Amino acid sequence: MTAPAPPSPSPAAAAFPTADSADIGLLLEGTYPYVAGGVSSWVHQIIRGFPEYRFALAFLGSTPADYGEMKYKLPDNVVHLEAHYIHSGSDKPPVRAERGDPAAYALVKRLHEYFREPGKHPHGVIAESLAAISSKGGLSDASFLHSRASWDYVTEQYRSHSRDPSFIDYFWTVRTMHQPLWMLARVAEAFPPVRAYHSVSTGYAGFLAAMLRWKTGRPLILSEHGIYTKERKIDLFQSEWIKDNRDPFDRDPAEIGYLRQLWIRFFESLGRMCYEASDDIVSLYEANRLRQIADGAPAARTQSVPNGIDLPRLSALRALRAPGDPPPVLCLLGRVVPIKDVKTFIRALRVVVNRMPQVEGWIAGPEDEDPEYAEECRALAGSLGIAHKVKFLGFQKIDALLPKVGLLVLSSISEALPLVVLEGYAAGVPSVATDVGSCRQLIYGLEGEDAALGASGRVVGIADPTALAAAAIELLSDAKAWHAAQAAGITRVERYYTQDRMFDSYRALYRKALP
Amino acid sequence: MFGYKAGLAAFALEAGGLATVFSYSQSQALFSAYLAAHAAASVLMALVLPTLLPKAQISRPRPAFLFFFSVAFFVPVLGVAGLLGAVLVGRLIPERARSERFDLYDAPVYEPRAREIASVRSKGGVRIQLENAAAPVETRLKALLAVQSLPARVANPLVREMLSDPSDDLRLVAYGILDAREKSINARIHGATQRLAQMPPARERALLERQLADLYWELVYQGLVQGDLRDHALAQVRAHLDQALSLDPEDTALWSLCGRLAALEGGYDEAQRAFERALRFGLAEARVLPYLAEVAFRQRRFDEVREFAVKLGAAPQTQRMAQVIQYWSAA
Numbered sequence: 016m017t018a019p020a021p022p023s024p025s026p027a028a029a030a031f032p033t034a035d036s037a038d039i040g041l042l043l044e045g046t047y048p049y050v051a052g053g054v055s056s057w058v059h060q061i062i063r064g065f066p067e068y069r070f071a072l073a074f075l076g077s078t079p080a081d082y083g084e085m086k087y088k089l090p091d092n093v094v095h096l097e098a099h100y101i102h103s104g105s106d107k108p109p110v111r112a113e114r115g116d117p118a119a120y121a122l123v124k125r126l127h128e129y130f131r132e133p134g135k136h137p138h139g140v141i142a143e144s145l146a147a148i149s150s151k152g153g154l155s156d157a158s159f160l161h162s163r164a165s166w167d168y169v170t171e172q173y174r175s176h177s178r179d180p181s182f183i184d185y186f187w188t189v190r191t192m193h194q195p196l197w198m199l200a201r202v203a204e205a206f207p208p209v210r211a212y213h214s215v216s217t218g219y220a221g222f223l224a225a226m227l228r229w230k231t232g233r234p235l236i237l238s239e240h241g242i243y244t245k246e247r248k249i250d251l252f253q254s255e256w257i258k259d260n261r262d263p264f265d266r267d268p269a270e271i272g273y274l275r276q277l278w279i280r281f282f283e284s285l286g287r288m289c290y291e292a293s294d295d296i297v298s299l300y301e302a303n304r305l306r307q308i309a310d311g312a313p314a315a316r317t318q319s320v321p322n323g324i325d326l327p328r329l330s331a332l333r334a335l336r337a338p339g340d341p342p343p344v345l346c347l348l349g350r351v352v353p354i355k356d357v358k359t360f361i362r363a364l365r366v367v368v369n370r371m372p373q374v375e376g377w378i379a380g381p382e383d384e385d386p387e388y389a390e391e392c393r394a395l396a397g398s399l400g401i402a403h404k405v406k407f408l409g410f411q412k413i414d415a416l417l418p419k420v421g422l423l424v425l426s427s428i429s430e431a432l433p434l435v436v437l438e439g440y441a442a443g444v445p446s447v448a449t450d451v452g453s454c455r456q457l458i459y460g461l462e463g464e465d466a467a468l469g470a471s472g473r474v475v476g477i478a479d480p481t482a483l484a485a486a487a488i489e490l491l492s493d494a495k496a497w498h499a500a501q502a503a504g505i506t507r508v509e510r511y512y513t514q515d516r517m518f519d520s521y522r523a524l525y526r527k528a529l530p
Numbered sequence: 531m532f533g534y535k536a537g538l539a540a541f542a543l544e545a546g547g548l549a550t551v552f553s554y555s556q557s558q559a560l561f562s563a564y565l566a567a568h569a570a571a572s573v574l575m576a577l578v579l580p581t582l583l584p585k586a587q588i589s590r591p592r593p594a595f596l597f598f599f600s601v602a603f604f605v606p607v608l609g610v611a612g613l614l615g616a617v618l619v620g621r622l623i624p625e626r627a628r629s630e631r632f633d634l635y636d637a638p639v640y641e642p643r644a645r646e647i648a649s650v651r652s653k654g655g656v657r658i659q660l661e662n663a664a665a666p667v668e669t670r671l672k673a674l675l676a677v678q679s680l681p682a683r684v685a686n687p688l689v690r691e692m693l694s695d696p697s698d699d700l701r702l703v704a705y706g707i708l709d710a711r712e713k714s715i716n717a718r719i720h721g722a723t724q725r726l727a728q729m730p731p732a733r734e735r736a737l738l739e740r741q742l743a744d745l746y747w748e749l750v751y752q753g754l755v756q757g758d759l760r761d762h763a764l765a766q767v768r769a770h771l772d773q774a775l776s777l778d779p780e781d782t783a784l785w786s787l788c789g790r791l792a793a794l795e796g797g798y799d800e801a802q803r804a805f806e807r808a809l810r811f812g813l814a815e816a817r818v819l820p821y822l823a824e825v826a827f828r829q830r831r832f833d834e835v836r837e838f839a840v841k842l843g844a845a846p847q848t849q850r851m852a853q854v855i856q857y858w859s860a861a
Contacts, residue, residue, distance in 0.1 A: 249703065366757065366758040394716070398720065477701060477705060480757070
C-alpha cells in the first residue's frame with residue numbers, strides 16, 4: 016500500500032521518498048524537516064542515532080505557504096515522508112443536505128461529557144469516537160458539516176453551555192475547530208503500516224497518533240519537549256482573532272471569553288486523547304512530567320529522558336578558543352521569534368553597553384519564521400541607540416560561532432531543555448538563561464552531586480533586562496567567575512547530558528515497542 | 531380582457547396628453563389637461579401591470595399599486611418603460627427559481643448562564659488573590675486577567691510582579707500583557723521616528739516631536755521600563771520635548787509635560803517654572819494646580835500647598851483628590 020501523494024502544491028512534493036512499510040512512524044507537527052530549531056535537531060539526532068530502524072515521517076503544517084524548503088537533508092533511513100496541511104481547506108466534502116445519524120451525535124455527546132469530567136465517565140468513549148470518524152464510521156465530515164442531526168446537536172450545546180451571546184461566532188468556531196480532525200482521520204487511513212508510532216507532541220500530531228494507535232493496535236511512544244497544550248493555551252489567551260461578544264454589563268473581566276475557553280478545551284482534549292493512547296510518555300525533565308500527569312497522562316507510563324549532545328564533536332571546539340579572557344561577545348543562539356524574547360536580550364545589551372562599551376550582542380538564528388518580529392527587534396535596537404552593537408547574523412553553523420562567543424544568552428519566556436546551552440557547555444561557553452523550563456537545573460544542577468559541580472552560568476527572571484545585564488556583566492568582567500562557570504559546564508554536560516545516555520534510554524523504549 | 535382594454539386606454543390617454551403638451555400653444559389649461567390624462571393613464575397602468583406578474587411576486591396589492599402608480603406618474607414615459615421591462619423580467623424568470631421556499635423559525639432565545647465564579651472587583655481583592663501563591667492557578671489567572679481592566683499605570687506593576695511567579699502559566703500571561711502594551715507604544719514610536727527622518731514640514735515635525743515625547747513618557751508613566759532603559763526613555767522625552775518646544779514655544783501641554791518630567795527627576799525649581807509657564811500660556815488652573823501643589827509639597831513650602839488647595843477647592847475633583855484638598859484646606 017502506498018500513501019497517496021499529499022495534496023500540497025509544495026514543489027518539493029515530487030522528491031518525497033515513499034515506502035509501503037517502515038519500522039517507526041514519526042508524527043511531526045510544525046517541526047522537522049521544514050522548521051529549524053531545538054525539536055527539529057533532536058528529531059534529526061534520533062533518526063540518525065538509530066540507523067537500524069526505517070522511519071516513515073508524517074509532517075503536519077498549518078498551510079503550505081508557512082513553510083519554505085526543507086531545512087534538513089533527510090537521512091537514508093527515512094524511507095517515507097508525507098506532508099499534510101491542517102488549514103489548506105482543500106478536501107471539504109460537497110455541500111449536500113444530510114440527515115445524519117443521531118446515534119453518532121449521542122456518542123459525541125458522551126465524548127464531550129467525558130472531557131468535561133474525565134473521572135466520571137468510562138475511558139472507552141475515546142476509542143469509540145475515533146472509530147466513528149474514520150471513513151467506515153457513522154460520523155463523516157459531510158455529516159458534521161451539513162446534516163440536520165449535527166445542527167441539532169450544535170444548537171443544543173450552544174443553548175446549554177455557551178456563555179457567549181453570538182450563535183454565529185459559536186457555530187463557526189465549532190466548525191473550524193473540528194474540521195481538521197477528519198483530514199487527520201484520512202491521513203491515518205493512508206499512512207503506511209509500521210511496527211510502532213512515535214509522536215513528538217500532542218496536539219494535532221498527537222491526535223493522529225491516537226487514531227493510528229487505536230486503528231492498528233501498534234504501540235505508541237510520545238516524546239514531549241515543551242508542553243503543547245500549555246503553549247497553545249498561552250497563545251490563545253493572547254490571540255486577538257477570537258471574539259468576545261459579551262456586552263459590558265454581562266462581562267466579567269476575570270472570566271475568559273467562552274470561545275477562547277472552547278479552543279483551550281479543544282487542545283486539552285486532543286492532549287488527553289493522545290496521553291490515553293500512548294504506551295510510553297516521555298518528558299525532558301521532572302517538572303514537565305508532573306505537568307503531563309496534571310493534564311491527564313497516566314503516571315505509570317511517564318518518564319523523563321533529558322536531551323543529550325554529540326560530545327566529541329563539540330568538545331573539539333574548545334581547542335579553537337583564543338586563550339585568556341572571555342571574548343566580549345554575548346550571543347543569543349536561536350530563531351528570532353517572540354518566544355525567545357529577543358527584545359529583552361537587546362534591552363539588556365543596552366544596559367551592558369552602558370557599563371562595558373566594548374561588548375557586542377550577536378543574534379544568530381533564522382529570521383524567516385516571523386519577519387515582522389525580526390523587524391520589530393531591529394527597530395528596538397535602533398530606538399535604544401545600539402543598532403551598531405547588535406549583529407543579526409542569520410542562521411549560523413555553531414562550530415564556527417561558539418569559539419568566538421563569551422557568553423550564551425537565553426532570554427526565552429518558555430523553553431524545555433534547550434540544546435544550545437548543552438552545546439555551549441561542551442564548547443566551553445557558559446550561559447545566562449531565564450528561569451524557564453529546565454534552565455535552573457542545567458545551570459545550577461539538580462540537588463546533590465550535580466549541584467556540587469557549581470554554577471555553569473546564571474539564571475535570571477524572565478523579561479528582566481536589568482538582571483540579565485547584571486549577570487552578563489558579572490561573568491564577563493570577572494575572569495575567575497567565568498572560568499569557574501566554564502569548568503562546571505564542561506563537567507556537567509560530560510557527566511549528565513551526553514547523546515549516548517539519551518540513545519540508551521530511547522533504545523530501551525524502541526526495543527520494547529519493536530520486539 | 532379588462533387588462534388589454536385598460537392597457538390600451540392608458541396608452542391612448544398618455545399619448546393624447548403628450549400630444550397636448552408638445553403642441554405649440556402653452557397654456558395653463560392645456561397643461562392641466564395633460565396632467566389629468568397622465569394621472570388617469572398612471573392609475574390604469576398601476577392597476578394593470580401588477581396583474582401581469584405571477585401571483586407569488588405580489589404579496590400585498592395595495593403597496594404594489596402605490597408603487598406602480600408613483601413610478602408611472604412621477605417619471606413620465608421612462609417610468610412606464612421601466613415598469614414594462616420589470617414585468618417582462620418577472621415573467622421570464624422560471625417558475626422553479628421562484629418557488630424556492632424559506633422556512634420560518636422563531637427568533638432564538640438566549641439564556642445567559644449563571645456565573646460560576648466569584649467576581650474579583652476591587653484592586654485590593656485582586657492583589658490578595660495574585661499574591662496568594664497557595665491559591666489554585668485558575669483563580670489567580672482570573673485575577674490576573676481582571677487586572678487588565680484597571681488603568682495601565684496601576685495594573686502594570688502588579689502584572690510585573692507576576693513575571694517571577696513560580697507558575698509558568700501566570701508568568702507567560704503576565705508577560706503577554708506587558709509585552710502587548712509595550713509593543714503598541716514601541717510600534718508608534720518607530721512609526722513617528724521614521725516619519726521624522728523623512729524631514730517633513732515644520733508643522734508636522736512639531737507634531738511628531740510632541741508625539742514622541744508623549745510616547746516615551748508613556749513608557750515611563752506606565753512603568754513599562756526600568757533601570758537604564760527608564761533613564762534612556764526619560765532622556766528621549768527630554769530631547770523630543772526640547773525639539774517640540776523650540777518649534778512651538780507657547781504650547782501649554784508641552785510645558786505641562788516638561789514640568790512633570792522635571793518633577794520626576796527631582797528638578798523642582800525647573801518644574802515650577804514650567805508649570806507656571808503652562809498656566810501663563812492658558813492651561814486651565816485646575817489642571818496645573820495639583821502639580822504646583824505637589825512641587826510645593828516636595829520643597830516643604832506647606833503654606834503654598836494650602837493656598838493651592840483652597841484655590842482648587844472650587845473645581846470638580848475625583849474622590850481621592852477631594853480628600854487631599856479637604857485635608858489641606860482644613861488645616
